[in-house]
Amino acid sequence: MAETVLTNPGQSPAPLEGWRGIAADWASDQRAFKNVSWGKAMMWIFLLSDTFIFSCFLLSYMTARMSTTVPWPNPSEVFALNIAGNHMPLILIAIMTFVLISSSGTMAMAVNFGYRRDRVRTAILMLVTAAFGATFVGMQAFEWTKLIMEGVRPWGNPWGAPQFGASFFMITGFHGTHVTFGVIFLIAIARKVFRGDFDVERRGFFTSRRGNYEIVEITGLYWHFVDLVWVFIFAFFYLW
């Protein structure tokens, strides 16, 4: 074991698998996460903490909805739209879901091309992802405007339990903020990729460190997490 911890993990003998592997990794010196760079490990730990934040929002929504004696507004009707004379329940949310899933797909492709060191394709796919994200935020702004015009406020609404507005604005607002930051993050990294920073190992402006294509995967982790949170919001807030 002493040999394993002293040499670079990339050159160490085949690591143990299964429960023995977990015990060995966590008991070893210096680092518990073999094969994972500090950047990726820290993004995962950040996402774990973000999971708790969204869990708390969804839990408070659950508590409000379960404990109220006033009927909860029917999301299927609240978020319905009339398109070309057809009454479509929840259609806007369905489109937003598909937009976000499409963006997750293009992001996964970007990560793949990043590891193939295909600079142009990676940057284009990241920008497409950012465009999908911006579309999502735009549709959310439309949704908010529509609801506010109809009289939904954090303290009340025309259809039922007053906590509906507070839960809605808090949960979707926080998620929309995450999407917005994700779009900014994507554009910043796509610019670096396109400029060839990771091919010529240009030093970062803030960190003075040489970057590499793993940052595309780390950006992707954040982006997929945003999509993941939407899966839960879609199920619990819009469909339940």
Added chain:
Amino acid sequence: MTNAAVHMEERLHAPAHGAVATEAVHAKGQQHPIKLYLVVWGWLFVLSTFSYLVDYFGLHGYLRWSLILLFMMLKAGLIVAVFMHMAWERLALTYAILLPPVVVLVFVSIMVLESEYTHFLRVLFFATPS
């Protein structure tokens, strides 16, 4: 160059030397066939359509809730396992990240009890039940 950078460089350039299959995957830095991503992407679309149809056909009661939860867990699993590459990470990371959210279920059960109690008091003292 930092440790992490050295590590990455080796993963990108060195030929696969790992004895185990997962090592070989990591040697190339999470390289997987594009077809896999496209298949998962397709499934995410199908599952999202299914969950929308649950609402469209107006299913209700336990059938609705179990279908919503089923499609939700399948989608979340696909995203985490394939798109976020959790399926290929070492178990030390997988368990460190995926176990803590499961413990949130304890919090859920506490809040279910609490909100039922609150609801009971509200019905008892304030309002007509719904």
